[in-house]
């Protein structure tokens with residue numbers, strides 16, 4: 125702040141900030157204009173076909189996988205530059221990314237744990253916005269206790285793998301081409317031992333996908349059944365029986381930088397709440413005003429919390445601020461959803477055609493999931509107490 | 522914006538933590554609050570005169586160290602954690618702060634160097650309203666040539682009996698406005714009465730002024746200057762609360778690890794673990810808030826924005842500190858209810874500090890006003 129223009133122009137973070145802002149202004153237009161602020165959490169149903177085309181548009185502009193090393197088709201951006209990218213993308217109303225699981229989860233996992241052949245085969249499809257991925261971890265009896273997965277896999281003589289069992293809550297499986305799964309390769313093994321990490325295409329006879337209707341009425345996630353489904357020999361990531369390591373590495377990535385752009389979305393949502401309140405007079409109610417003040421303060425704290433995380437350099441280690449980050453934002457978001465509904469009053473009670481109101485209704489419903497997936501509130505508190513405060517560990521199966 | 526600490530900032534914070542850990546431990550604090558004098562004079566001498574803590578935030582032009590709000594906040598975090606019984610907050614967060622933002626150039630030049638070298642301790646009233654000028658309600662100023670004379674009553678002056686001079690707001694009859702005045706503690710006609718509070722770690726007093734000589738410090742109070750002083754005072758209160766909340770968490774974590782029931786440490790029960798984890802969430806979120814706003818202020822944010830951020834972080838601090846103090850008592854069980862254990866000291870401070878320069882409702886209202894007027898959708 126306060127730096128002269130010329131210094132700013134030389135700053136690479138600022139260069140990225142300007143470049144993406146300009147690119148968005150030029151490209152989130154025409155048929156894509158309809159996607160502005162769409163497709164976020166709770167709105168995954170918004171025109172998936174068009175959003176996949178948008179991924180290819182992004183790819184053509186060189187704006188996918190910006191944090192990946194250049195050797196793998198990324199831009200090798202620093203953390204600060206990535207944050208700037210995410211902020212400007214969100215500020216421009218960039219739609220929810222269909223490619224998020226590929227770009228944010230499996231891609232980085234392959235970069236870290238995959239073979240050269242796997243990198244060469246799978247990374248380009250992600251960078252180019254052609255291949256879409258689903259995450260097959262949770263099972264009916266393996267949720268918080270992920271190590272309890274029971275889906276079985278075994279290797280055939282030709283080296284290929286077969287998989288039988290069931291995954292559940294699989295987001296966007298019905299829109300995805302590939303899935304990565306955690307499955308038990310050592311019969312009779314227990315817990316985190318004897319698991320393998322496999323990649324397989326969803327479009328095959330051994331795979332059945334059944335949508336599950338969510339609280340909002342939409343079906344963003346699915347049950348995925350495997351009946352001797354096939355994964356090629358090359359579909360195994362890491363060593364057989366060592367899949368847990370890969371899966372945990374991935375969860376660390378999940379808590380990384382991609383969650384930072386979300387604050388811009390949150391700011392947008394808070395702005396919508398303010399608009400509603402101004403329109404219907406809730407802005408004159410002292411109780412509402414007090415809640416709004418706290419919501420705004422909480423959002424500022426979230427930003428400072430992220431900046432603290434980033435000040436550790438490019439190493440997003442699990443510092444104290446990183447430990448509380450998920451618990452803080454997810455509960456904040458849930459409260460925002462409630463505040464939005466209360467501000468709407470009776471207007472909240474019926475599905476709205478007004479995009480802004482609809483968005484707030486989605487926030488109200490979808491934010492209930494924020495404190496369940498990616499480590500529920502209770503699991504987060506366990507982690508904070510154990511890793512942050514050194515309190516005794518929970519019994520583990 | 523970088524929220525990491527510079528080497529200097531880290532050094533200051535670590536040195537303060539070390540010193541206060543030794544010199545302002547539970548025994549020392551209790552000695553002070555149960556003794557004759559509610560302020561630790563020797564410790565104050567050391568931090569003000571030898572270690573130069575008061576100089577940290579004062580401009581280099583006024584012989585200070587010219588460090589920013591972050592370094593200042595880090596010090597307050599430590600004094601809050603260790604319940605320092607000395608007029609540090611009064612001198613720096615009230616006195617020097619008001620002087621810096623509301624005083625004239627000449628009064629700043631005259632007084633700040635003395636504050637910086639530890640030779641001048643200050644205090645000022647800490648009203649429960651968001652507008653500092655309400656402290657002028659019962660004080661009248663008359664000009665007498667170049668000098669002023671004050672009459673009336675000033676309430677809620679922290680450390681009133683332990684400082685060299687007070688900064689007092691007063692109504693100036695002739696002009697009909699409000700001014701900021703310096704009154705020396707030894708001035709004829711000034712009487713101090715200290716009022717024991719539940720929070721004995723910060724004693725308040727009231728001043729009776731009968732035709733007391735005073736020096737006017739401002740050249741007309743501006744809203745801008747007052748907002749700035751209020752914003753920083755709130756930020757530093759929040760920093761103190763951060764230290765207090767952090768300390769409650771440490772005391773509690775240590776206790777639940779050591780205390781056994783049902784054959785195991787009570788800290789192994791999930792209900793207890795989760796409460797501790799929630800305390801940590803509150804503490805770290807507050808740390809992010811305090812450090813973030815401190816850095817923001819160093820970058821010269823617009824005053825309207827800074828004021829809203831400081832109101833919001835003060836509000837957050839109240840809630841976080843009270844929550845942690847309350848949980849500390851609860852998770853200590855019976856001993857948490859005793860005089861002997863420390864949680865009550867923090868509990869009392871958390872409650873006592875709640876309304877200074879605005880109760881939570883007022884802070885929320887100020888913040889909301891900014892958000893509804895300034896934040897574009």
Ligand SMILES: Cc1cc2nc3c(=O)[nH]c(=O)nc-3n(C[C@H](O)[C@H](O)[C@H](O)COP(=O)(O)OP(=O)(O)OC[C@H]3O[C@@H](n4cnc5c(N)ncnc54)[C@H](O)[C@@H]3O)c2cc1C
Nearest residue numbers: 259260261262267268293294295493496497498500502503
């Ligand atoms: C919208 C959404 C999308 C999802 N997408 C995916 C996806 O794409 N891929 C995927 O693999 N999974 C996905 N999930 C699944 C998600 O990861 C699981 O729901 C989550 O791990 C919780 O598991 P569970 O549902 O079995 O709940 P359970 O683990 O059965 O939890 C039930 C309750 O018990 C509590 N609990 C559990 N264990 C403990 C403990 N040790 N201590 C205290 N409390 C405990 C939980 O906090 C919760 O309140 C998604 C979930 C949602 C809601």
